[in-house]
Amino acid sequence: MPQALTRDANRLGVARPRHKSPVVLTALSPQSGRCRRAHRSLGQSTIVGLYELGGIAASVAVTGPLFGWPTAGLVAATVAATSAVGLSGYQWRSMPSVLDDLPRIVSRILAVALFVVSVPLLASRPGIARDALLCALMLLVVTIAARALAYGTVVFLRRRGIGLANTVVVGSGEEGLRIGRALEAEPSYGARMMGFIDDGPDPGDESTPGQLGRLDELPRLLRDYDIGLLIVAFGGSGSDSLVDLLRTLGRSRCEIFVLPRLFEMYGGTGRVQLVDGITLAHTRRAAFRCRSLILKRILGTVLAGLALVVLSPLLAVVAIAVRHEGGPGVIFRQQRIGMDGVPFTLYKFRSLKPVGDEGDVRWNIDNDSRLGPVGRFIRRTSLDELPQLWNIVKGDMFIVGPRPERPHFVEKFSDTVPGYQHRHRVPVGLTGYAVTQGLRGDTSIERRATFDNLYAESWSLWLDVKIVLRTVRQVLRFK
Structure with missing residues (x-):
């Protein structure tokens, strides 16, 4: 292998997670300098999936005797399959809300309903088509209720320190400090603020964690602190060096969010999250990590x-x-x-x-x-x-x-x-x-x-x- 590629592969290997399990086992506390044990918790997508599958099972139990088990089962299986596909790409959500998901949920289940209903209609069986439509509407209501309960559970656990992602902020400028203070003060965001990474001076603010290291130490720090969430704000380094560095993190398990330029005017289209009114854009998942x-x-x-x-x-x-x-x-x-x-x-x-x-x-x-x-x-x-x-x-x-x-x-x-x-x-x-x-x-x-x-x-x-x-x-x- 050429030397240049060997060096690049070594850099990539630095960020490779040590644990196959997404469950956080230990993390270092920069405030105390001692290791502490983090809570074992179910991931957000797992909680949502369990609630939705429970809701689908309950819906089938109700609609099966009313409209027939084959019809209810077919609708439920189709909805469950589309739900699993949708949840597979879940990322960190700062403020999970069923209202944000409502258009996607409605469009998904309506598409399922049209698909399931079209078959009996083509076979001139309007009775079965009506039953399938009623099953789909029942599942729509149940899915919305299950998603709302799931997000309520996620926020409840977060406020008790369960399910928080170890988080670092790259860049200790004004916006980075604001993000760090917000994450530190409000656990419902789902992030445990570990500190900052920057080539500039330590922020020196007692209200937020301190600086963990420099940018060239980022891959090692992600591994040592078992980081699940990386937020890139504005700091002492130019964008060119950051782009090069972030490209080497493709095999890291952490989610990466970036503070865009002119974030005050950022319309929030696509996969974005808000922290204290600051828009964070989610970087795309590396191609080799996609199903x-x-x-x-x-x-x-x-x-x-x-x-x-x-x-x-x-x-x-x-x-x-x-x-x-x-x-x-x-x-x-x-x-x-x-x-x-x-x-x-x-x-x-x-x-x-x-x-x-x-x-x-x-x-x-x-x-x-x-x-x-x-x-x-x-x-x-x-x-x-x-x-x-x-x-x-x-x-x-x-x-x-x-x-x-x-x-x-x-x-x-x-x-x-x-x-x-x-x-x-x-x-x-x-x-x-x-x-x-x-x-x-x-x-x-x-x-x-x-x-x-x-x-x-x-x-x-x-x-x-x-x-x-x-x-x-x-x-x-x-x-």
Whole structure:
């Protein structure tokens, strides 16, 4: 593994949680300097899930005898499934309220009702459709009541010091101090304020915990204090150094909230929380921590396998043409760097025969005089990349992700290009966001790293679909 990636992997490893369980076991108290034992408690999503499942079970017990067990069970099972999906991405809530969730709850259960009711209506069974609708309405009322009771329980436990997340604030400026004082004074926010992390002077305020350390100690402090909530406010360091540092925390279990610029005018759209009237924006969950990544892996493997079968005639034609032009050795094997700096063997159709280790250290061969008509054509049309479908089936890479690079250049760019090492946070891919911006071949490495990191931080399945469609358009235009 290149040295630059080894250093980056070590930084990532620092923030790796020591305990697999999300339950806080011990935490250091900066006020007393002694270790203290934190309360064992159920997570917020667990409490909400238990209350809702209890409400669904009670609703089925009531509606089953009235409208039939199959109808009541079908509605309840569908609602429970959608509820579980919704709760899987729960994060810290400063002031949990059922009123904030009401639009989502209503829309979810109404969608379930329309789905369940449509089947008997299509079968000309209006009686069953009416019963299903009544079951759904009953579940809507029960779900709202269960969510309200669950949040009441969460706040009740918080006020007694149960279920509080160990919290640090990065930045001890005016806003950071205000947030720290609010969290310290009001346990119903669900945060146990441990202290500040900043390169500036200690706030020196007796009403709030003191400074725990400097920014370069952040990964270690998160581990030592078993931090579950990290709030980034304004402090003595610039945003560039903070971005680099926060990107190394992808494997930390803590939730990260950021105080946005012009927070006084921040409309509060998206996943935001308020602490003493200050808006905090939740950073996106790292792509490799999302359950959707499992679906992406399964879909990618299936689609790549199907593509190998469907495109097998084309693969055969290209292989014969390459063999005819350049002789034996149709497939070119080359070591590339994947997620977390793990090397793997990448497969391509050979466009020319390299001399010695030329393929590992030479940047571009587009203008090489040794390229024949076949080699130029398959490079121009990206047909030389098709054998990488086998890499996708093997699990070395995905369909969409940052393009994998050779170890020599990864080490070089990691030392010279800002943010380059962070593009290895996500699995590499056959095509990527940078590719759709025309950034391939002899183009700016800085811009590639920018778009690769943007992809890592804004990843979604729909973004992958858009990238694939744009890549197909580029290939069809030979662009």
